[in-house]
Amino acid sequence: MAPLLSDKRGSDQRFDVNLSILFTELPLLERPAAAAAAGFTAVELWWPWIETPTPPQAELDALKKALEDAGTQLVGLNFYAGQLPGPDRGAVSVPGEESDRFRANIDVAADFAASVGCKALNALYGNRVDGVDPAVQDELALENLVRAARAADRVGAILLIETLNKPESPLYPLVSAPAAIEVVDKVNAATGLGNAKFLLDLYHLSMNGEDLPQAIATYADKTGHVQIADNPGRGAPGTGSLPLEDLLDSLRKAGYDGWVGLEYKAGDAPSAESFGWLPAEARAGH
Template identity: 80%
Template sequence: MGFADQRFNVNLSILFTELPLLERPAAAAEAGFTAVELWWPWVDSPTPERPGLDALKQAIEDAGVQLTGLNFYAGQLPGPDRGALSIPGVESERFRANIDVAADFAGALGCKALNALYGNRVDGVDPTEQDALALENLALAARAADRIGAVLLIETLNKPESPRYPLVTAPAGIAVVDKVNEATGLGNAKFLMDLYHLSMNGEDLSSIIERYTARTGHVQIADNPGRGAPGTGTLPLEDLLDQLAKAGYEGWVGLEYKPGDRPSAESFDWLPHEARAARGNPQT
């Protein structure tokens, strides 16, 4: 086994960002990839105008790539925010306004995974109040995802880079997955296993794979240290992905790394060109 046996997609919100948004799907296709994912592309608007939505949909379709993952509105990302759904007031309202917009856009492109970042802790607000709001909003998001046959992803980040984000361990993320599934009865909330973030927290990646693969809906990778391409750090990513496959994971592996000082298209030299086109029908 190895990298050539995985199904990779390219995150167009961290790679190919040297290009305008509408040019990135074609650039990924030119680099040999057939699948892409995105954070919410309209940082300042949870409800962009129809022409903007249509233009991105057309760019993805024209490039001949499959959209396999999309974030719900998450505030300023990249930037200081780490989601909006647990923040009382305007940000939570913006998240709710985005739910059907994001789900409809994903559904129109056959995208089967929607990621909902939890949001930072807020000074002066009781964490239990934030958690109750989060569960309410995540249940709404799970129902919208179910409407289009998609899973709802719950992601843990890392404490050094996101000190106010409360989900910074795999068990914390899994606990929220369980609460959402219990609240909705749908069973479509899944864990987003980001090996970079988990490694930054010092977690035992092999143990996490062994314990949580069956509850994982998506995997993302970057090397550590540096959040660069595989081979730029010290993580045994090829071995970890082999372990995931042996544990039964058949879904997408998102490339969510920084290309460094070189153009994004030059950051894929670790992956043979013939291995970049996804084969078969992954679960998500």
């Protein structure tokens, strides 16, 4: 695959690899080294232990060691979000056991993030539940997000709120940039901390039919992290029709200088072969 970004354009943005969607052909603890071998110095993760919000300390220590041994910086981590990938889309707003699991995870995730220098924690909102008033779910979500924002602040991190897309996540209520921004603003108003930020995922926004240049121009100042994949197909940049080079230019011109996470599917080929679109010098971060 020919480079999508020119050397100059690629070298002044920071790219990281999501190890929960790329390199999944390898065991978790081997993925940081594989990312490093592909030239990346930064990675991000969904919560790796989908069955438990509170894994044994030995498993947390093993992941920390794998990251450090590979020389990779963890720049983004999801709080516990249920079965992901799978039918769940977070636990923040889901009453009962899932909300309890999220709360049990808050300090575990924040402390792990602090131990590896991770400065961004993502809290997926959660699906609507049949028979439960959406207003009740939203009240629960705000309560839990306030707790998460305070824990993130305790370790010097930001809290990310993410938009997903309605075709793939029909029960997830945050399926537009304004919906996510509304939650960001409510959390910041409730805590007074200002550390809740928007996770701007260009793939999800494009699936929702949003005007991507307009979303970037409007919300870049509230954006704490960016993720990309092409559309259709959620493949590597250049496999679909999104003008990702132009969109990345727009982000830079709008003042966004944070990480751009590669959250795409590699397809049938090994993950290491899916980075031909990105010049080697752009993979090392800054």
